[in-house]
Amino acid sequence: DIQLTQSPSFLSASVGDRVTITCRASQGITKYLAWYQQKPGKVPKVLIYDISTLESGVPSRFSGSGSGTEFTLTISSLQPEDFATYYCQQLNNYPLTFGGGTKVEIK
Amino acid sequence: EIQLVESGGGLVQPGGSLRLSCAASGFTFSDHYMDWVRQAPGKGLEWIARARTKVNNYDTEYAASVKGRFTVSRDDSQNSLFLQMNRLKTDDTAIYYCTRRRNWSWTFDSWGQGTLVTVSS
Numbered sequence: 001d002i003q004l005t006q007s008p009s010f011l012s013a014s015v016g017d018r019v020t021i022t023c024r025a026s027q028g029i030t031k032y033l034a035w036y037q038q039k040p041g042k043v044p045k046v047l048i049y050d051i052s053t054l055e056s057g058v059p060s061r062f063s064g065s066g067s068g069t070e071f072t073l074t075i076s077s078l079q080p081e082d083f084a085t086y087y088c089q090q091l092n093n094y095p096l097t098f099g100g101g102t103k104v105e106i107k
Numbered sequence: 108e109i110q111l112v113e114s115g116g117g118l119v120q121p122g123g124s125l126r127l128s129c130a131a132s133g134f135t136f137s138d139h140y141m142d143w144v145r146q147a148p149g150k151g152l153e154w155i156a157r158a159r160t161k162v163n164n165y166d167t168e169y170a171a172s173v174k175g176r177f178t179v180s181r182d183d184s185q186n187s188l189f190l191q192m193n194r195l196k197t198d199d200t201a202i203y204y205c206t207r208r209r210n211w212s213w214t215f216d217s218w219g220q221g222t223l224v225t226v227s228s
Contacts, residue, residue: 001171034214036152043204043221044152049214087152091213095170096142096154 002027002090006099012107019075021102023088028068032091035064035073038101039084047086048073078104109133109217111205116222123195123226129188129205129219137161137183140208142215143190145201145224153201157208158188172198195226 003026013019023033033051036044046055048064051071061076075082083106088099115127129141140163143156156179157168167179178191188205202221209216 032213036215038152043218044215045218046214046216049212053212055214055216089152089154089215091208094157094168096157098152098154101151 001095002029002093002097004088004090004097004099006086006088006102008102009100010103010105012105013078014107015078015080017078017107019078019082019104021073021086021088021104023066023071023073023099025069025071025090027093029071029090029092033064033066033071034089034091035062036087036089037082037084038087044087080106109207111207111217111219113203113205113219113222116203116224118225118227119195120228121195121197121226124191124193125195125224127190127192127203127205127222127224129190131186131188131205131207134207134217136181136186139210141181141188142206142208143179143188144204144206144215144218145199146204146221147198147201150201156190192224195224197226200224200226 005024007022035048038044052064063074085101085103110132112130141158155170155173158179158181159166176194180189204221205219206215207217
């Protein structure tokens with residue numbers, strides 16, 4: 001199984017801050033890694049797929065990068081609507097797995 | 108507009124059974140792999156089951172936590188996905204989401220609102 005470890009699990013940031021979330025995989029992932037955003041009481045929404053491709057309609061302040069076993073989600077300038085929990089997911093191997101999540105809160 | 112609507116959740120005793128349904132609309136259901144993802148209260152996301160398409164022999168995949176107890180199936184004529192859950196445990200308490208896998212990027216691009224399953228005596 002591919003374990004995904006996200007760090008940090010919690011971060012406190014201010015509007016306008018640059019935020020980076022890391023997702024480390026226990027085995028290499030070639031292509032199929034996605035990032036989702038989930039707000040309280042809402043369903044997850046895909047932000048990034050195939051490591052770095054921005055989902056249609058998602059603001060360009062979100063970006064994804066990485067290769068092998070280390071991947072990052074970056075928010076270039078945090079906006080009030082970005083306070084949420086973020087999950088990475090690998091779709092390379094079964095069982096499909098999610099990271100533990102990173103909760104982004106207002107400082 | 109793509110819609111996924113889950114139903115069938117509720118309160119069940121440990122050891123009991125429940126069958127969840129997901130009604131799909133707004134896309135060609137038979138063309139897509141469909142998955143179940145669950146989220147325990149206050150916890151993260153856990154993928155639990157996949158139903159492939161007819162072209163792929165309707166093959167299925169499961170997470171270890173549910174394998175042998177849960178069965179995923181689909182009825183393309185009814186645009187519906189199902190999850191039969193047997194021998195339920197308290198750890199199965201969660202919101203269960205039906206999701207669609209997009210064909211060209213393998214991402215879960217559409218999610219239902221979820222149905223809550225509570226396993227408790």
